Amino acid sequence: MRLGIKAKQVLGVTSIVGLVVVALSAIQLSSLARMNLEGSEARGELLANTIFQRARSVVAQGGDPYAALHDDSSIRSLLESTIAFSPNVTYAAIVDTTGRIVADSDETLDGQILPPEPELSTLLAGSGFGQLQAIYEGHGRTLEITQSLLRNNTSFGSIRIGVSTLLIREDLNTALRPFVVTAGAALLIAMLVSMLLAQLLLRPIHVIRSGLSRLQQGEVGVTLDLKQQDEFGDLGTFFNAVSAQLAADRTRLAADARPADEPERDRLEDAVALVGPDDELLFANGAMLAILPESPVGRRFRELLPEDHPYRTIVEQTLEGRESQGPRSVLLGEDGGASEGEGGEWLAGTQVVHDHEGRIIGAMLLARNVGYLSQVQSTITYSRKLAALGRLSAGVAHEVKNPLNAMMIHLELLRQALSGEPGRRRHAEAAAVAGGAAVSVPATEPRIDQAAALQHVSTIADEIRRLDQVVQGFLKFTRPQEVRLEPVSLHELFEELKPTIEPEAERTGVTLVIDCPPGIPDVSGDPGLLHQVFLNLALNACQAMPQGGTLRIVCTPVRGQRISILVEDTGIGIPPDRLEKIFELYFTTKERGSGIGLSMVYRIVQLHDGDIEVQSTPGRGTTFRVQLPRADTPRKWLT
Numbered sequence: 233m234r235l236g237i238k239a240k241q242v243l244g245v246t247s248i249v250g251l252v253v254v255a256l257s258a259i260q261l262s263s264l265a266r267m268n269l270e271g272s273e274a275r276g277e278l279l280a281n282t283i284f285q286r287a288r289s290v291v292a293q294g295g296d297p298y299a300a301l302h303d304d305s306s307i308r309s310l311l312e313s314t315i316a317f318s319p320n321v322t323y324a325a326i327v328d329t330t331g332r333i334v335a336d337s338d339e340t341l342d343g344q345i346l347p348p349e350p351e352l353s354t355l356l357a358g359s360g361f362g363q364l365q366a367i368y369e370g371h372g373r374t375l376e377i378t379q380s381l382l383r384n385n386t387s388f389g390s391i392r393i394g395v396s397t398l399l400i401r402e403d404l405n406t407a408l409r410p411f412v413v414t415a416g417a418a419l420l421i422a423m424l425v426s427m428l429l430a431q432l433l434l435r436p437i438h439v440i441r442s443g444l445s446r447l448q449q450g451e452v453g454v455t456l457d458l459k460q461q462d463e464f465g466d467l468g469t470f471f472n473a474v475s476a477q478l479a480a481d482r483t484r485l486a487a488d489a490r491p492a493d494e495p496e497r498d499r500l501e502d503a504v505a506l507v508g509p510d511d512e513l514l515f516a517n518g519a520m521l522a523i524l525p526e527s528p529v530g531r532r533f534r535e536l537l538p539e540d541h542p543y544r545t546i547v548e549q550t551l552e553g554r555e556s557q558g559p560r561s562v563l564l565g566e567d568g569g570a571s572e573g574e575g576g577e578w579l580a581g582t583q584v585v586h587d588h589e590g591r592i593i594g595a596m597l598l599a600r601n602v603g604y605l606s607q608v609q610s611t612i613t614y615s616r617k618l619a620a621l622g623r624l625s626a627g628v629a630h631e632v633k634n635p636l637n638a639m640m641i642h643l644e645l646l647r648q649a650l651s652g653e654p655g656r657r658r659h660a661e662a663a664a665v666a667g668g669a670a671v672s673v674p675a676t677e678p679r680i681d682q683a684a685a686l687q688h689v690s691t692i693a694d695e696i697r698r699l700d701q702v703v704q705g706f707l708k709f710t711r712p713q714e715v716r717l718e719p720v721s722l723h724e725l726f727e728e729l730k731p732t733i734e735p736e737a738e739r740t741g742v743t744l745v746i747d748c749p750p751g752i753p754d755v756s757g758d759p760g761l762l763h764q765v766f767l768n769l770a771l772n773a774c775q776a777m778p779q780g781g782t783l784r785i786v787c788t789p790v791r792g793q794r795i796s797i798l799v800e801d802t803g804i805g806i807p808p809d810r811l812e813k814i815f816e817l818y819f820t821t822k823e824r825g826s827g828i829g830l831s832m833v834y835r836i837v838q839l840h841d842g843d844i845e846v847q848s849t850p851g852r853g854t855t856f857r858v859q860l861p862r863a864d865t866p867r868k869w870l871t
């Protein structure tokens with residue numbers, strides 16, 4: 233059984249008070265018992281002494297002492313009266329040496345044997361526990377106070393006073409009653425006080441607990457009012473600090489989260505519904521519920537949506553035809569209705585659900601917001617374009633900078649040649665000024681160096697031509713490219729390319745291996761542009777193997793409805809620091825290279841919604857992996 237702090241505290245305090253009460257009661261009872269026994273003994277002895285005095289004078293008159301004692305009326309009345317006035321005394325008797333009663337407070341017992349009983353003085357000499365035990369044991373017993381009767385210093389009988397423990401017990405019980413009532417009241421008060429105390433002590437715990445449950449329910453800015461100067465006060469301050477921190481974090485998170493007014497449909501969540509064989513809606517998830525009226529579960533699906541709603545149509549077709557319906561593109565209105573508006577494009581399909589015996593138990597409707605997917609896709613494409621533009625600009629800047637620099641230098645040299653200012657003289661002047669020495673350099677007449685000037689003009693003209701080529705190349709590269717997509721057989725494409733690549737391969741001693749069987753699915757592409765891509769990659773590969781090697785072209789279908797085309801060579805490879813630059817416009821390491829080839833390749837692959845990656849190990853070779861979409865790829869469905 234689980235006890236709360238309050239119950240434990242009440243139990244603890246009450247038990248302590250109870251123990252104290254019990255201990256005090258025991259002490260009190262034992263002292264009461266002793267007092268009672270001593271009182272009984274004293275009264276018994278007094279009684280015995282009175283009888284003794286009278287008996288002595290009766291016996292002193294001579295004759296048969298027993299008969300005298302038996303017949304003496306004063307003795308008899310003394311015996312009877314004394315027991316009447318002594319509350320615990322049950323009998324008073326004079327017995328002879330054999331124990332036969334000579335005179336008894338109850339006259340009818342005279343002549344009978346009075347059995348011996350334990351002495352009261354012996355019990356009084358014992359322990360308090362022994363006395364209590366004797367008093368409260370069984371149905372009680374008799375204890376005696378005895379006094380010998382003497383004649384001529386010889387005992388001829390005794391006076392025996394009987395005291396009943398049952399009567400003492402009653403006395404004690406009567407005396408104890410108020411004490412027991414007081415003890416009970418003390419226990420009750422202790423219990424009440426401890427409950428009150430527990431209530432008071434536990435209040436802060438209740439306050440903290442309610443604060444925590446408010447936090448758990450998502451309440452923000454919960455504070456506790458615990459002003460006491462103790463550990464609970466410290467706990468309250470700590471709680472308030474944690475709550476403030478949580479509130480700040482939540483505000484920050486809320487600020488980071490999507491705006492609250494962002495329409496539900498923009499979230500990338502599939503809408504799912506399960507409809508029973510009799511058109512009853514069994515289940516609908518959040519995205520589906522968003523477009524259905526309130527509490528739709530259990531109602532007929534066709535009653536929930538307008539007649540022309542695509543979801544209703546597709547579910548009806550599924551249940552009527554008892555066949556799953558493939559995904560189809562549907563346009564939904566902004567509110568999820570059938571109206572074509574700003575809503576967006578969804579793909580919806582159904583799946584018939586059977587039980588283990590093959591009976592139809594329902595149809596699962598699944599719809600995905602592809603409008604959202606295409607937004608994501610276009611963001612990715614846009615980022616890629618930006619990255620490509622960055623690479624392009626870097627290449628152009630580099631290429632334009634070189635001729636401009638050269639022109640600047642040659643223009644300066646031309647200026648010097650025309651002004652007849654020899655470079656050597658200027659250097660001497662500069663050195664003299666820097667050294668602080670007053671050196672006079674003899675001035676000569678300006679003389680035009682015609683040959684040098686013509687040389688500089690011709691170099692400047694060359695650089696302008698180079699610049700023009702750069703600009704023309706750039707214009708060619710950036711001109712909007714028209715892409716006419718159609719199914720392209722890669723097998724045929726490489727068959728066509730082979731005669732163009734082979735002469736270059738033969739020239740450098742390269743073995744050409746093309747593994748692109750006719751069974752490979754067609755890709756969706758512009759044949760002319762794809763031709764350009766793979767010719768560039770193949771020629772680059774041949775040029776990277778001046779000492780010969782192997783050029784392998786391998787086509788394989790891969791995941792995501794794509795075809796991968798590997799262009800692998802065993803050539804010189806590309807150092808890691810150059811790998812990033814090879815797609816930059818004008819980047820070339822070749823003496824007569826243009827640096828346009830790979831940037832064109834990159835751009836064309838992008839225009840085909842494809843990917844290009846390169847892996848290379850210097851000295852071992854390079855692999856370009858191009859991935860292109862299959863021509864039979866259905867519209868983007870649940871991938």
Ligand code: ADP
Binds near residue numbers: 821
């Ligand atoms: P170009 O061929 O005019 O240099 P590209 O853009 O086609 O221009 O290539 C850029 C650079 O990429 C090349 O100069 C070369 O350094 C490197 N490169 C391209 N393909 C390979 C290859 N297969 N192996 C080694 N390096 C290559």
